[in-house]
Amino acid sequence: MTTAITILIDGLTYASWLFIVALGLTLVFGVLKILNIAHGSFYALGAYAAASFVGWGASMKLAPSMSIVALLLAAVAVAALVAPLVERGLLRFFYGRDEVLLVLVTYAMFLIMEDVTKLIWGANPYYVSEPYGLLGNVNVGPQVYVGYDFMLVGLAVVVGVAVWWCLNRTRQGKIVLAVIHSEEIASSMGVNVSRVYMLAFSAGIFLAALGGAFTAPMISVQPGISVGVIIVSFAVVIIGGLGSIPGAAVGALIVGLARSFAVHVVPVAELFSIYVVMAVVLMFRPEGLFQRIQARKI
Numbered sequence: 001m002t003t004a005i006t007i008l009i010d011g012l013t014y015a016s017w018l019f020i021v022a023l024g025l026t027l028v029f030g031v032l033k034i035l036n037i038a039h040g041s042f043y044a045l046g047a048y049a050a051a052s053f054v055g056w057g058a059s060m061k062l063a064p065s066m067s068i069v070a071l072l073l074a075a076v077a078v079a080a081l082v083a084p085l086v087e088r089g090l091l092r093f094f095y096g097r098d099e100v101l102l103v104l105v106t107y108a109m110f111l112i113m114e115d116v117t118k119l120i121w122g123a124n125p126y127y128v129s130e131p132y133g134l135l136g137n138v139n140v141g142p143q144v145y146v147g148y149d150f151m152l153v154g155l156a157v158v159v160g161v162a163v164w165w166c167l168n169r170t171r172q173g174k175i176v177l178a179v180i181h182s183e184e185i186a187s188s189m190g191v192n193v194s195r196v197y198m199l200a201f202s203a204g205i206f207l208a209a210l211g212g213a214f215t216a217p218m219i220s221v222q223p224g225i226s227v228g229v230i231i232v233s234f235a236v237v238i239i240g241g242l243g244s245i246p247g248a249a250v251g252a253l254i255v256g257l258a259r260s261f262a263v264h265v266v267p268v269a270e271l272f273s274i275y276v277v278m279a280v281v282l283m284f285r286p287e288g289l290f291q292r293i294q295a296r297k298i
Contacts, residue, residue: 006143007260013149015256016156017215021229022236022248023163024207030180030243031200034091035099037106039208040230041113045082046209047225048117049074050216051126058130067131071213079206087201092194110226118223125222132217152214159207164245176200180243235274239281241288250289254281 025039053070090109094102135147167173178186179196187193212229219225236255240247255274262273269276281289 002141002143003264005141007257007264009140009143009145009149010263011253011257011260012153013256014259015252016153017211018232018236018256019156019249019252020159020214021208021211022233022240022252023160023245024204024211025233026237026240026243026245026248027163027207028201028204029237031176032091032095032197033099034102034106035242036204037103037230038086038110038113039106039204039233040226040228041110041117042078042082042205042208043212043215043229044117044221044226045078045113046075046212047216047219047221048121048126048212049078049209050213051128051221052121053077054128054130054216055126064130064134067128068134071131071216072210075206075210075213078209079202083202083205084198086205087198091201092197095197110230114223114226123223125220126216127220128216130217148217155214159210160245160249163203163207167245172199232274235278238288239278241290244288244290247288247290 021039021043024042025036028034028036028039050071053074054067057066057070086109090105091102094105132146132148135151138145138147138150165173167176175186175191176196176199178189178191179193183193186196212225232255236251237248238251239254240249240251254277258273258277259270262269266273
């Protein structure tokens with residue numbers, strides 16, 4: 001029983017930050033029709049920015065509780081600075097082109113951003129330990145867990161509900177859904193499609209950076225973290241269905257629990273377990289669990 005609880009809690013913790021990142025990936029695909037290979041780089045930028053912001057706050061003798069605010073501000077800063085530069089300066093010139101070309105463009109962007117992060121932050125790892133101990137420990141039966149992990153699960157729920165509400169209960173969300181279904185018709189009715197693309201891409205980058213910022217206290221922030229993240233994020237959206245918010249949630253939960261089960265029961269199959277689950281889903285649902293072939297929805 002103790003092992004089952006441990007697998008469940010570890011799986012939920014892993015799934016929470018993965019859902020936030022995958023949600024940004026599926027949002028960008030749903031609106032812009034771009035399979036963004038560079039999405040993991042935005043995650044890494046969020047993690048590095050969080051390390052810098054928390055370190056700056058510590059040097060300024062700010063209250064320890066402000067380190068949580070610093071994580072959020074780091075994600076906002078990455079989205080505000082990088083999104084206009086990438087979307088307006090690069091991606092807008094390739095809209096409507098072949099999907100393979102867009103994949104190659106985002107892959108080139110991924111390679112460039114990997115070198116940019118090394119030039120700015122160097123090759124040495126960064127550690128953001130301050131926020132991780134703020135919430136203390138939580139006892140669940142005989143096991144002791146870090147309170148920050150449960151906060152991360154709550155953050156994922158809040159982010160998922162907020163994105164769903166914005167898309168389905170606000171005027172701007174209705175406009176985004178109209179662009180998703182038919183950008184030509186939306187444009188003919190006076191919708192500024194270019195602005196919608198900009199907002200959607202900024203939201204996608206913010207979610208990736210948010211996942212990186214709030215994961216930074218749990219990992220060593222170093223070159224190469226973007227590679228593993230984008231691979232697992234692709235597994236999530238493939239399992240759940242590209243462009244589906246419920247699919248991203250269920251896919252992240254499946255991947256998180258599968259990985260947690262493998263770590264505690266069959267450690268050598270940690271990464272292998274994720275791809276086994278993805279292969280099984282694709283055998284029976286090639287379009288993903290929540291995706292219909294006829295229409296792309298988010």
